[in-house]
Amino acid sequence: MPDALQIDAQFPGGNIVVDAIEDDVVRLHQDLRDTQRDWFYWCFRVRGAAGRTLHFEFTQSQAIGARGPAISTDAGVSWAWLGQQAVQENSFSCTFDKDSDEARFSFGMPYQQSRWQEFIALVSEQATHREYLQQHVLCTSDHDRTIDYFLVGCNDHEPKHRVAITCRHHCCEMMASYALEGLVDWVVRDPGPDAEWLRTSTQLFIVPFVDLDGVEAGDQGKGRHPRDHGRDYAGESLYSATAAIRQWLPDFNDGTLRVCLDLHCPWISGPRNEVIYLVGSSDQTIAAQQRRFSGILAAASTGPLPVSALDFLPFGTSWNTDDNHTDGIGFSGWAAALPDVKLSSGVEVPYATAAGAEVNQLTAHRFGADLGTALANFLRHLLL
Template identity: 25%
Template sequence: MLLMKRLLCLLASLCLSLHADMSVSTDFEGGNAEVVKLNQTTKTLRIRPELHEGRGWPCWWYFQLDGLQLGERITLEVEAQTKPFREKQVLAAAWCQPKHAWLSTDGETWSPSDEGTRTKDKVMIYQIQVAAPQMRVAWGPPFVPADAERLLAEIAKRLPESQRFELAKTRHGHAVNGIRIGDANAPHQVWIGARHHAWETGGSQVGRGFIRWYASEEAKALRNQTCLHYIPIMDVDNVVLGAGGKEAEPRDHNRDWADVPIYPEVAAAQGMISDIHRKRGLDAYIDLHNPGANDPVFFFGPFAFERMSGIQQRNYSRWLELASAHITTPRPVEPKYRYANYVTTEEERGRMSSGWVRNHTGDFTISVTLETGWNSPLMSVEGYSNIGAGLGRTLRDYLAENPRQH
């Protein structure tokens, strides 16, 4: 009897210790973490973003923890990838070390951890309070193809007149999907999309806020006058892989808008935009990015803005005035354009999506990128979403004034 008791005790403690083991997995869309060390006793996990060679910046990380005990505290340490991502360039640690790690117990709602602390040797340390046996932890609120699929299905259901389409199959066979809302011959034509840079998930979060607003009652009059094309994720291959995408080899998606693009989805977008412009004229092209840690919300405008005159100058100016009135929360949009002056040659400027669209459309077309920063708990799913709704209201008022009239 005593022996039996002892055996049971032993079994129970074995089970407990087995049960208490924490494990890390990344085998899902967007998953990325190279485990540097994992101490089961102190519950300390150190990771770095895994490098996918030739696939751009190693900055994004996203993983699942299993075997967690309610009430315990995990220490997450994040260090930079030490291998070069391109030639001899090694990415600075700050890009993979947001102030807050983002946590989810259901994979859908995301909240920031307490603010991390950065050590002298450039390791970011976050304390994570366990809220469920299984948790997901990420660099920022993720947005992967499964989210895009859910969103497109939701919008298609709400607006039965809309039409889902496959823009292209990527080089790795993934579908790049979009939705068209409105009559192809509508008086106004708009193209909006996100994730030319795979890790810039906030761009897709803004896009989701925008398209949900666009499908709402408030946007009904706008929808009646407009044909909108919306692409939630451009660089699907790198998003699936959890790779950064930016500065991929030989060039990333937002430098691929050349005469002969490398990526089928870029070629397909060029084809569709050219068609739209030829048939009905394109009013607005809006590309959503999310690059700078502490950037405000702002638009990159056309390099030649200062030298513009007439209808071009009027439209770009008016766009920004209206954006200032409508994009106010969680941070107001800057009332002046910025310019991507770090891109120095005309040739490279022409290979950026916004530049290509400017060079292939009309004098009434505006082509802008909306940039949001990420290093703040304000830049949450809800925060980005509010910016997207503000963008929608900007578009509504802008088109209502008919930017085509001279």
């Protein structure tokens, strides 16, 4: 007798509400939890489906992106896009192998804290790399998790430059984490002259999971009530991580903090959301440096994900207006006002497609190297 069909989200990053199961049709929707607006993150596990073809229908809002859902058959270690051929409107179908024990499906390719920890352990195994990578405790999260920060690069003497990079202010925006991993990997281990220059002249302060609780719980994060982590830099911070960053970063800045980047993913799909771009500042001095960096990043992008400086999103256009900041200020807006900061910006990494190219675990990781090269070239020629 075959195992009974089971669908659940009881694992780190899991998120789903099952409405009904009728024969081979599963009706379900993403769990918004404390998100005040509609959003699209979901991730669930299927067991007991060996040899069957199941049809998954999302019953509420748009939940499937540019390349269909992602599937993992190794408990979330590796992911692949099912592709649009599996999609019908807001639903998708999948035929399971006859020996399939478990499969996971998600809107994107989830990146949990466990993967980051494995990556850090791998890099730290080599003694020659340890001096370029230091792990410290930033704070304890609101749900008693340890939130770490990392000092990457020039740690054994006074650096010429300092850079701050944050990620997962909106916990569902997982593809940005692959880019951050690729950036750190490049800075610490790449033998080329750009990486060598950056790690011996520049110290990077990195917070890989600002909303760590949300990442592990599988929350949307975006639009969290009463405001999310990405809008928690005005007034008194609601969350321990953002409060700690606001306290720590000014002390980190001894006159050498030049660049602050906040890595994000955009909306679900569509032309504006299928390119890599910087989010323009209302400060024209900062915006000029953002445009300069956009050009440098485009020139440095020799990997599989193309970047065009023409995709820069000026303030006052599309969603990038004052109306988008009525509930608070983001990290890059707050950091732009810190002394000596020349460039502060959000960087948007699409979920599935970047200028026609496939975004996945490998290509997003490789984009991190391009981002690192751009940082080196920007800082090397920065007029102080």
